[in-house]
Amino acid sequence: MAGSFFRVACQDCENEQVVFGKAASEVNCAVCGTTIARPTGGDAEFTGSVVETVEAR
Template sequence: MAGNFYQVRCPDCENEQVVYGKAATEVACAVCGHVLVRPTGGKAAIEGEVLETVERGA
């Protein structure tokens, strides 16, 4: 598997959303716009609280 998806909680508004662990662009919270994921050239820097790793469906 190339990368994982994570359920992340926004530190500002506590919205939960799924993000890709190797994101190539910044990912903002869908509710408040706080940046949750910043690209680093490899594994992305996740700035929210990681709640769980989301499994790929079959």
Template sequence: MAGNFYAVQCPDCENEQIVFGKAASTVACAVCGTTLARSTGGDATFEGEVIETVERRDADGELADTGT
């Protein structure tokens, strides 16, 4: 499955959490419960700030070059 993982910072408690970019359900902060991402049927909508792309995968499921 192609998709990216992102480090997202919670807008309320500033906890950083890894979230899949195509989340199938609402993702809550593990510390305070604030919604970090909402499912849209495709790419998730992030409520918190995306700090970085942690891991990228191409359509074959292989790790993609992140340029770093």
């Protein structure tokens, strides 16, 4: 399984967390609960801003 991990910043509270690039479920911010990634059947759609690629595969 190939995929990358990204550090994504929340739009509301600027909290940063690591998200898998092919997320199969909705990912919420651990601090405020805002959705930061949504599954699309392939690569996830990030609603927060991608700060960096943590691990590329």
